[in-house]
Amino acid sequence: MILNAIVLEVHDNRLLVRNLSTNEEIMVNFRNARRFSPGDFVRITFNGQMTRSIPPQIAAISIQILRHPIVPSPPALSELRAVILQIRRGELLVREINTNRRFLIDYPRAMSFRVGQRIIVQYETIFLNEPPNPSRIIAINIIPTG
Numbered sequence: 001m002i003l004n005a006i007v008l009e010v011h012d013n014r015l016l017v018r019n020l021s022t023n024e025e026i027m028v029n030f031r032n033a034r035r036f037s038p039g040d041f042v043r044i045t046f047n048g049q050m051t052r053s054i055p056p057q058i059a060a061i062s063i064q065i066l067r068h069p070i071v072p073s074p075p076a077l078s079e080l081r082a083v084i085l086q087i088r089r090g091e092l093l094v095r096e097i098n099t100n101r102r103f104l105i106d107y108p109r110a111m112s113f114r115v116g117q118r119i120i121v122q123y124e125t126i127f128l129n130e131p132p133n134p135s136r137i138i139a140i141n142i143i144p145t146g
Helices: none
Strands: 003-012 014-019 025-029 043-047 057-067 077-087 093-097 104-107 120-129 135-144
Touching: 003 025, 014 043, 077 104, 093 120, 104 120
Parallel strands: 025 057, 104 135
Antiparallel strands: 003 014, 003 043, 014 025, 043 057, 077 093, 077 120, 093 104, 120 135
8 A cells, every 4th residue: 555645753663744645644663764854755655554543553665755745635525513412432423503413423532522512523425324313424523613
């Protein structure tokens, strides 16, 4: 698997990079990490496995510096304005403010919010269900508004 990134930090045998496609920070384990510098654009080859830690980690097979970085345009995000009804580990049950529809929001930091709080959920895709089951959204970002 290939990942294009910019180097943020250099440590012994690892790099902290920002994925240019997702804007996500990733720790890259690589024995020759010291040959890179913050600001380098790199192409990382790895086996596709990534930990669920924060930040996620991968083990690089190879890393090459890119002379002309490939910077993709960010994906267009949709937004949902909602009120939190219920909080579970990694998940929020919300009610959309305009339509009163209920959605389950997958979000790793769900426990940092509170019931009754108004939020804006940024996402790419909704997995639709027929009522009374709530549709599911995997949140890219959640912005508290109240």
